[in-house]
Amino acid sequence: MNQSAVRRTPSGQAQSHRSGRCIAVASGKGGVGKTWFAITLAHALAQRGQLVLLFDADLGLANIDIQLGLTPALDLGSVVSGAASLTDAITHFVPGGFDILAGRSGTGSLAALEPEVLERLLSALAAAAARYDTVLLDLGAGLDRSVRRMAAWADTLLVIATEEPTSLTDAYATLKLYTADRLEGDARLVVNLSSTPAAGARTAATLTRACTAFLGHTPLVAGTIRRDAHVQDAIRRQTPLLTRYPTCPASVDVERIAAMLAE
Ligand SMILES: Nc1ncnc2c1ncn2[C@@H]1O[C@H](COP(=O)(O)OP(=O)(O)OP(=O)(O)O)[C@@H](O)[C@H]1O
Numbered sequence: 001m002n003q004s005a006v007r008r009t010p011s012g013q014a015q016s017h018r019s020g021r022c023i024a025v026a027s028g029k030g031g032v033g034k035t036w037f038a039i040t041l042a043h044a045l046a047q048r049g050q051l052v053l054l055f056d057a058d059l060g061l062a063n064i065d066i067q068l069g070l071t072p073a074l075d076l077g078s079v080v081s082g083a084a085s086l087t088d089a090i091t092h093f094v095p096g097g098f099d100i101l102a103g104r105s106g107t108g109s110l111a112a113l114e115p116e117v118l119e120r121l122l123s124a125l126a127a128a129a130a131r132y133d134t135v136l137l138d139l140g141a142g143l144d145r146s147v148r149r150m151a152a153w154a155d156t157l158l159v160i161a162t163e164e165p166t167s168l169t170d171a172y173a174t175l176k177l178y179t180a181d182r183l184e185g186d187a188r189l190v191v192n193l194s195s196t197p198a199a200g201a202r203t204a205a206t207l208t209r210a211c212t213a214f215l216g217h218t219p220l221v222a223g224t225i226r227r228d229a230h231v232q233d234a235i236r237r238q239t240p241l242l243t244r245y246p247t248c249p250a251s252v253d254v255e256r257i258a259a260m261l262a263e
């Protein structure tokens with residue numbers, strides 16, 4: 001691991017009161033690019049001058065730290081056990097210019113957080129959010145109680161889908177539960193791994209049509225991201241995509257989504 005990539009956030013950083021908008025990233029189906037997208041979106045928003053906290057909310061199989069090659073001294077496990085405050089467990093990711101609250105990867109020990117523990121965590125996160133422009137939550141796959149609660153808790157939910165039918169049905173199920181939990185919510189669709197921008201737009205249209213017809217609510221489309229071999233390469237090298245390949249198709253697509261969200 002690259003120790004110089006991470007340092008503790010000095011107390012006093014990011015002190016002024018900021019908008020603290022919380023954006024959760026969910027998908028239902030696993031392996032569609034939530035973690036990679038959340039990391040890259042955090043990076044893109046930081047490059048636009050925002051103060052960003054990336055929160056690894058995949059309680060079962062956290063892996064933001066793995067994708068970035070970090071081993072922070074403190075993580076969400078330290079917060080839940082009471083060994084550290086949430087603020088103390090935040091580290092600054094130097095190459096990306098954003099802060100990270102890492103999960104506890106490889107143990108699954110946070111998979112079944114008691115509801116009251118989760119609520120305490122969300123209260124602490126809401127307090128910390130006031131020091132940031134954006135807090136991004138990388139949620140786990142599936143639709144368990146914690147995923148559903150955090151999706152509904154955030155100000156905005158980005159639902160990732162791909163062109164695969166199983167991903168479409170899981171994204172639809174995510175949106176259906178969200179609509180039941182949040183009547184006036186703000187769910188937006190992201191199509192990842194699209195073969196072409198036009199194919200991505202067709203996938204988004206299929207899903208939004210189903211939502212309009214059966215849920216009575218039409219989610220906005222945040223954007224589509226092309227399938228791009230640079231993504232796998234950057235993950236293999238544990239290097240942020242925007243650092244290694246700043247002009248590759250997937251970087252351009254995520255930057256467009258960041259610009260739209262920052263408006
Ligand atoms: N736009 C893309 N182009 C090419 N490959 C991609 C793209 N997005 C994601 N991938 C590939 O998909 C894999 C899974 O991504 P990631 O781990 O971010 O998914 P996830 O939804 O967080 O998975 P999990 O549900 O297990 O948490 C990555 O390792 C990467 O190889």
Ligand SMILES: [Mg+2]
Binds near residue numbers: 034035036058063138
């Ligand atoms: Mg993930």
